[in-house]
Amino acid sequence: xxxxxxxxxxxxxxxxxxxxxxxxxxxxxxxxxxxxxxxxxxxxxxxxxxxxxxxxxxxxxxxxxxxxxxxxxxxxxxxxxxxxxxxxxxxxxxxxxxxxxxxxxxxxxxxxxxxxxxxxxxxxxxxxxxxxxxxxxxxxxxxxxxxxxxxxxxxxxxxxxxxxxxxxxxxxxxxxxxxxxxxxxxxxxxxxxxxxxxxxxxxxxxxxxxxxxxxxxxxxxxxxxxxxxxxxxxxxxxxxxxxxxxxxxxxxxxxxxxxxxxxxxxxxxxxxxxxxxxxxxxxxxxxxxxxxxxxxxxxxxxxxxxxxxxxxxxxxxxxxxxxxxxxxxxxxxxxxxxxxxxxxxxxxxxxxxxxxxxxxxxxxxxxxxxxxxxxxxxxxxxxxxxxxxxxxxxxxxxxxxxxxxxxxxxxxxxxxxxxxxxxxxxxxxxxxxxxxxxxxxxxxxxxxxxxxxxxxxxxxxxxxx
Numbered sequence: 001x002x003x004x005x006x007x008x009x010x011x012x013x014x015x016x017x018x019x020x021x022x023x024x025x026x027x028x029x030x031x032x033x034x035x036x037x038x039x040x041x042x043x044x045x046x047x048x049x050x051x052x053x054x055x056x057x058x059x060x061x062x063x064x065x066x067x068x069x070x071x072x073x074x075x076x077x078x079x080x081x082x083x084x085x086x087x088x089x090x091x092x093x094x095x096x097x098x099x100x101x102x103x104x105x106x107x108x109x110x111x112x113x114x115x116x117x118x119x120x121x122x123x124x125x126x127x128x129x130x131x132x133x134x135x136x137x138x139x140x141x142x143x144x145x146x147x148x149x150x151x152x153x154x155x156x157x158x159x160x161x162x163x164x165x166x167x168x169x170x171x172x173x174x175x176x177x178x179x180x181x182x183x184x185x186x187x188x189x190x191x192x193x194x195x196x197x198x199x200x201x202x203x204x205x206x207x208x209x210x211x212x213x214x215x216x217x218x219x220x221x222x223x224x225x226x227x228x229x230x231x232x233x234x235x236x237x238x239x240x241x242x243x244x245x246x247x248x249x250x251x252x253x254x255x256x257x258x259x260x261x262x263x264x265x266x267x268x269x270x271x272x273x274x275x276x277x278x279x280x281x282x283x284x285x286x287x288x289x290x291x292x293x294x295x296x297x298x299x300x301x302x303x304x305x306x307x308x309x310x311x312x313x314x315x316x317x318x319x320x321x322x323x324x325x326x327x328x329x330x331x332x333x334x335x336x337x338x339x340x341x342x343x344x345x346x347x348x349x350x351x352x353x354x355x356x357x358x359x360x361x362x363x364x365x366x367x368x369x370x371x372x373x374x375x376x377x378x379x380x381x382x383x384x385x386x387x388x389x390x391x392x393x394x395x396x397x398x399x400x401x402x403x404x405x406x407x408x409x410x411x412x413x414x415x416x417x418x419x420x421x422x423x424x425x426x427x428x429x430x431x432x433x434x435x436x437x438x439x440x441x442x443x444x445x446x447x448x449x450x451x452x453x454x455x456x457x458x459x460x461x462x463x464x465x
Contacts, residue, residue, distance in 0.1 A: 008066060010046050016058040019051035019095060032092065033084050035073070036137075038319045039394065040081030044071065047090040053167060053175055053201040056091055056112075060199060061173040063089035064454050071457050072199050075115050075139015079324045080424045082142075082195070082457050091199055093141070101126065101207070107164050110203045112141045117310070119205075124306045129210040131159045136310045137318075144203060146194045146418040146459070147373055149381070151308065152210060152276040154361025155242040160191035160371055161362070162206040168198040171454040175201075189445040192373030192435075194418055195458045196442070197449045208276075211305035215275040215282025217246060217289060218299040225293050226250055226269035226341045227334075230356070232292040233271050234332045234380075242361040244285055246273030249355035250344035253296070254315070263296055265350065273358075274308060316387070320351070323398050324385045325405045326420035327412045328378025332356065336411040340382065343404040348396045349388035354404075357381045374438045378413050383420055418459045431459055440464070 014021045022032045023046055032047045045068070048059035063070040069088025076083045076094065084090055093113035099122045101108050108123055108130055116132035119140060123129055131150040133143045148159025156162065165179035168186065176198075178187040189197055221229045233248040240246075248271050255264040271289050275282025279302045290298055316322075329336055344354040360379040368375045386401045388394075401422070414433045416426065432439045439461070446453070447463035 008045050008068065013046060013048060013059065013062045016062070017048060017050070017055050019055045020049040022047040022049060033090070035076040035078075035081055035083050036318045037079055037081050037322045039321045039323065039391075040084060042081065042084045042086045044085055044090045045087050047092050049092045049095055051095060053169060056093065056169045056199050056201050057173040057175060059089060059091045060169055060171065060454075063091070064171055064173075064452075069457065070454055072141075072195055072455070074112050074141030075137070077115075077135075077138045078142045078419075079322050080421050082424070085457055093199070093201065096201065099123075101128070106207060107204050108207055110140050110205060112199065112201045112203070114140045116140060116143075120306055120309050123207060124211060124309075127209060127211050128207040129305065130205040130207050131156050131162050132309070134309075135312050135316050137313055137316075140203060141200055142195075143419055144205075145190060145192075145200065147192055148419070149357060149359065149417075151245055151274040152208070153359060153363055154240075154245040155276040156208050157362040157366065158373070159205070160373055161366055163187075163191055164204040164206055166190055166200045166204070167202040168200050170198045171450045171452065185445050186449055189372050189442055189449075191371035192438075193442055193445075193461065196446055196455050196461045198455065210276055213279050213302050214305045214308055215279040215286060216272075216300060216303050216308045216311070217274065217282075217286045218270070218272045219290050219292075220253060220268040220270050220296045220298075221293045222296060223250065223267040223269050226344070227337055229269045229271065229292045230337045230340070231334060233289060234337070236288045236292075237358050240358075241285065243275050243277040243282070244273060245276065245358065245361070246271060246289065247355050247357045249353060250341070251353045251355075252350040259297065266296075267350070268296055321388050321391065321394065321397070322386070323401050323422060324383060324420040325401055325422045326381055326383035326417040327405065327408060328359075328415045328417065329356075329380040329382055329408075329411045330378070330413045332380045333411065336382075336408070339407060339411070343407065346400065346404075347386075348393060348400050349386065351387040351389070352397070353383075353385040353387065355383050355385065357383065368436065369438065372435070372438055372442055374434070374436045375413065375415055378415055381417055382408055382411075383417070385420070421459055424459060426459060428462065431461065434459075435461075
């Protein structure tokens with residue numbers, strides 16, 4: 001793809017940046033434009049690898065002054081590949097990864113390019129944690145701004161529920177602080193509105209006591225028992241203590257020496273999760289979930305919280321091909337379970353995970369209008385995490401995911417989960433449906449902070465006229 005960077009004159013940007021300006025002739029260009037999802041192959045004109053918030057402001061002004069497409073890269077882990085664009089400017093925060101806990105231990109301050117592994121490395125030794133991602137290599141920014149479901153979600157809420165303040169660069173290059181007292185309308189919109197309003201260069205997140213050890217649940221049952229196991233899991237966790245966050249899913253056992261040869265690569269139905277409290281209490285609470293049938297293997301047990309946080313990382317490496325879509329269900333009726341089991345049996349790729357997360361708890365006790373995220377009544381989230389390796393299989397896996405998702409919509413409350421957005425093919429009607437009554441207010445806030453819709457490579461909220 002030919003890019004005429006001389007029309008954009010990156011030398012002007014270099015004059016205002018402490019960090020590095022990377023153009024297509026730079027030896028690191030291909031590495032710099034690469035993101036976690038191997039399906040994404042985009043060619044920006046300029047990548048501004050920022051050293052600080054002043055750099056971010058300079059890069060944003062450079063893009064907006066020239067009316068160029070503007071992408072923001074935090075951890076580069078978004079499934080839709082929003083961290084990179086064709087022919088425009090990438091504001092790359094990947095060098096901004098500092099993490100510090102405040103003097104009281106109540107909050108953690110995190111730069112916008114950090115991953116959850118960066119956060120855990122600082123907070124876990126203190127026996128503290130915030131509500132981060134379930135894959136530790138996920139970027140903080142992308143996950144936090146669109147919701148954020150963690151292993152402790154039912155006890156401590158979503159990531160957005162723990163956002164105390166944010167440092168934001170706006171479309172005109174201004175830097176502001178958003179909190180309950182400063183720019184409260186922007187603070188409200190950031191909690192679920194995604195990257196629509198600016199570049200968050202730093203987050204302040206509330207910390208909670210957790211660890212150093214937790215009880216982790218991880219049981220595999222025969223896939224032919226999937227409907228019965230998922231129904232039994234649903235019944236067992238309905239009304240469960242907030243400390244217990246679990247999921248039921250259909251996946252494939254890994255080909256590893258730790259498993260008997262006959263189980264390696266076999267499809268299974270699983271129940272997994274974490275008890276955010278005393279591990280002994282967790283073991284007792286999880287006992288019924290370990291007896292939903294005759295397990296193929298039970299890997300549950302007490303483990304360091306940090307190990308549990310990293311346990312899924314090997315199964316979602318950078319460079320594989322990913323297409324994920326998720327939606328909230330009105331309830332987890334038997335018919336929804338049957339549909340999930342039926343479509344899971346048709347997975348084109350054994351790497352694909354079909355998972356139903358139990359939410360509720362503290363998440364559901366936040367009123368719909370309190371954050372931009374909106375309606376919290378959906379206690380169950382169905383996510384189709386299609387994953388495969390060969391580009392020749394792209395169409396089969398994308399079509400499968402969309403058809404499965406379309407069939408599941410009838411069980412939905414109309415709300416999707418924007419951290420797993422497919423390729424942002426949702427139209428304005430679907431985005432409005434997901435935000436519900438909050439959409440009109442979001443459009444007004446958008447008009448205040450980004451009236452020209454510069455930040456539009458996302459689940460876009462158009463500014464109201």
